[in-house]
Amino acid sequence: MNNGKERLIVAEDVQKEFRDDDIVVAAVRGIDLTVETGEFTAVVGPSGSGKTTFFNLISGLERPTAGKIWLKDQLVSKMSGRELADFRRDHVGFIFQAYNLIPVLTVEENIEYIMLLQGLAKEERRGRVRKILAEIGMEGFERRFPPKISGGQQQRVAIARAMVSRPELILADEPTANLDSQTGAALLDMMRELNRKTGMTFLFSTHDPMVRERADRVITLKDGRVVEDERRALN
Amino acid sequence: MGFTIKLAWRNIFRNKRRTFIAGLAIGVGLATLIFTDALILGMKANMIHSATAAYSGEGQIHRQGFRLTQDVEKTINNPAEVIAGLAKEEEVEAFTRRAMSFGMITSPANVSSVLFVGLDPESEKPLSHIDDNIQQGDFFSGPEARDIVIGSQLADLLEVSLGDRVVVTVSQAGSGSLAQDMFRVSGIYHFNIKEMDGGFAFVRLGKAQEMLGLGTGVHEIAIKFRSLDSAAEGNTSFWEKYSVNGNEAVSWMVLLPQLKGVLNMVWISLIFMAVLLFGIVAFGIINTLFMSIYERMFEFGVIRAVGTRPGGVRRLVVFEAGALAVLSIAMGTVLGLIITLIVMKTGIDYRGIEFAGTTFYEMLYPELHLQQFLIYPAAVFFFTLLVGLYPAGVAARMSISDALRKSL
Numbered sequence: 001m002n003n004g005k006e007r008l009i010v011a012e013d014v015q016k017e018f019r020d021d022d023i024v025v026a027a028v029r030g031i032d033l034t035v036e037t038g039e040f041t042a043v044v045g046p047s048g049s050g051k052t053t054f055f056n057l058i059s060g061l062e063r064p065t066a067g068k069i070w071l072k073d074q075l076v077s078k079m080s081g082r083e084l085a086d087f088r089r090d091h092v093g094f095i096f097q098a099y100n101l102i103p104v105l106t107v108e109e110n111i112e113y114i115m116l117l118q119g120l121a122k123e124e125r126r127g128r129v130r131k132i133l134a135e136i137g138m139e140g141f142e143r144r145f146p147p148k149i150s151g152g153q154q155q156r157v158a159i160a161r162a163m164v165s166r167p168e169l170i171l172a173d174e175p176t177a178n179l180d181s182q183t184g185a186a187l188l189d190m191m192r193e194l195n196r197k198t199g200m201t202f203l204f205s206t207h208d209p210m211v212r213e214r215a216d217r218v219i220t221l222k223d224g225r226v227v228e229d230e231r232r233a234l235n
Numbered sequence: 236m237g238f239t240i241k242l243a244w245r246n247i248f249r250n251k252r253r254t255f256i257a258g259l260a261i262g263v264g265l266a267t268l269i270f271t272d273a274l275i276l277g278m279k280a281n282m283i284h285s286a287t288a289a290y291s292g293e294g295q296i297h298r299q300g301f302r303l304t305q306d307v308e309k310t311i312n313n314p315a316e317v318i319a320g321l322a323k324e325e326e327v328e329a330f331t332r333r334a335m336s337f338g339m340i341t342s343p344a345n346v347s348s349v350l351f352v353g354l355d356p357e358s359e360k361p362l363s364h365i366d367d368n369i370q371q372g373d374f375f376s377g378p379e380a381r382d383i384v385i386g387s388q389l390a391d392l393l394e395v396s397l398g399d400r401v402v403v404t405v406s407q408a409g410s411g412s413l414a415q416d417m418f419r420v421s422g423i424y425h426f427n428i429k430e431m432d433g434g435f436a437f438v439r440l441g442k443a444q445e446m447l448g449l450g451t452g453v454h455e456i457a458i459k460f461r462s463l464d465s466a467a468e469g470n471t472s473f474w475e476k477y478s479v480n481g482n483e484a485v486s487w488m489v490l491l492p493q494l495k496g497v498l499n500m501v502w503i504s505l506i507f508m509a510v511l512l513f514g515i516v517a518f519g520i521i522n523t524l525f526m527s528i529y530e531r532m533f534e535f536g537v538i539r540a541v542g543t544r545p546g547g548v549r550r551l552v553v554f555e556a557g558a559l560a561v562l563s564i565a566m567g568t569v570l571g572l573i574i575t576l577i578v579m580k581t582g583i584d585y586r587g588i589e590f591a592g593t594t595f596y597e598m599l600y601p602e603l604h605l606q607q608f609l610i611y612p613a614a615v616f617f618f619t620l621l622v623g624l625y626p627a628g629v630a631a632r633m634s635i636s637d638a639l640r641k642s643l
Binding site for chain 1 (some may be wrong): 238242245246537636639
């Protein structure tokens with residue numbers, strides 16, 4: 001790249017087929033794509049277009065049938081299960097549509113979880129938790145359990161958990177789907193702000209026009225292929 | 236590790252009712268094991284006591300070969316030395332001397348072969364239950380040397396009652412000539428044991444020694460110990476100490492091998508029951524854990540996605556099994572203790588019932604031992620962890636993308 005940014009994700013003719021006895025379904029049919037650090041990108045497309053499968057391939061949750069995927073110059077598609085687990089822990093943050101949090105852990109413990117997996121010391125963990133809770137405006141919620149806070153607050157905590165371990169990439173799969181539009185918009189604004197402040201790369205799989213409005217790049221998938229890749233300059 | 240334990244512990248309380256039911260099922264299994272063990276221990280003690288206290292004693296000393304041949308000439312060597320030794324033994328509560336020979340008992344109506352036994356009534360009382368089972372008459376309470384005490388079945392056969400005369404014929408030691416004497420029936424006992432009620436005739440020791448031509452010789456010294464453990468075969472130092480000078484000292488385990496066999500059979504039954512209970516418990520644990528896992532598929536998908544290794548998931552599920560085990564053990568031990576304590580207070584009335592040749596004389600009470608609350612709970616704990624490995628393996632191997640897809 002010649003814009004001064006590093007390449008974070010490189011997908012090269014990535015294909016994914018699912019087999020059920022004799023039936024073969026091609027979910028991803030040869031995607032070539034590069035995502036740079038700091039992007040705030042929306043991957044859009046109708047249901048069945050291959051968005052979630054593509055996300056799973058990038059993060060190593062599934063292996064491609066053909067093609068190669070590099071994430072931070074590491075060939076994800078060839079890693080072992082254990083290597084992938086460690087790689088995701090250290091380099092990828094996840095935000096799902098709902099039920100992101102472990103309900104029996106407090107807000108603080110949920111955010112700490114990945115740092116525990118990373119083996120960070122308690123002081124470091126607690127310091128980061130305090131800081132990120134302040135950033136997402138949820139100070140004082142440390143001891144609350146997820147079922148005792150609202151859906152929007154739960155998604156904020158999920159964002160905090162995804163970001164607190166300082167990964168290079170945040171994958172967000174329909175993060176606003178279960179929220180009302182006002183809460184969803186506030187959440188997206190917060191993520192956009194965090195993206196600008198931290199330089200973390202956000203990749204959204206979404207149907208939500210609000211995400212599309214805020215993204216500086218919109219990739220459209222259809223039938224497992226990239227049919228449009230639009231870069232936009234936003235204020 | 237601490238975090239995983241905390242998470243596992245909280246996880247099992249997500250569905251309190253299910254956890255309580257599963258824990259109770261495992262706990263009831265554990266309580267059953269504890270109670271059955273306590274009952275068997277009580278039954279063992281009762282059976283041994285009933286069998287040995289009736290007549291034989293918990294151990295006996297004879298001249299070597301006497302038990303096999305019942306040869307009247309085989310009296311105990313150096314009896315005075317043996318008796319002096321036994322009198323000093325801390326673990327011996329009581330002992331008594333006996334002289335005996337097979338003989339014939341005759342009444343005007345009938346004749347029967349019997350084991351003719353001479354005993355010392357005073358030292359016999361704390362050792363055997365003959366005096367306790369006297370139905371008619373008494374147990375050598377008068378001064379009469381020709382008193383004879385016989386069993387109810389023998390009395391029926393001879394058609395004699397209290398005060399009637401019988402004649403006993405035995406073969407004398409040394410010469411082998413027959414000795415005959417007349418006795419008066421002074422007591423009739425009833426044990427409800429065929430061999431005892433029909434096959435023995437008891438007279439005073441001095442009279443038997445005189446008839447058998449033994450002088451002061453005796454054939455048998457029966458022993459009662461302060462603790463049943465001392466009477467076990469394993470107390471080798473005692474048996475070896477008195478198995479000298481041509482004598483042999485043996486435990487009830489040797490004297491009553493059929494009883495030892497029955498007790499072994501009872502233990503095997505307990506093991507069989509334990510295996511059965513553990514099998515049922517295993518299905519309960521597997522079912523509970525799988526229900527819990529399938530309910531939380533998406534959550535497992537999330538924790539795997541964010542970087543938890545398969546081993547971490549496996550550990551979490553095994554810890555959940557462990558947490559369930561801890562809860563079950565708490566319920567099971569309390570339940571087991573309560574049931575056992577209640578039955579220890581009320582007892583089970585098996586008195587008069589004959590089992591494997593032994594008639595229970597006393598109420599049956601379970602016996603509590605610390606090991607029941609250590610071994611069985613530990614077994615349940617480790618068994619639960621072991622069984623938990625299966626659902627844990629399934630959870631650890633599940634496809635992350637499938638887990639995330641299926642539950643949404």
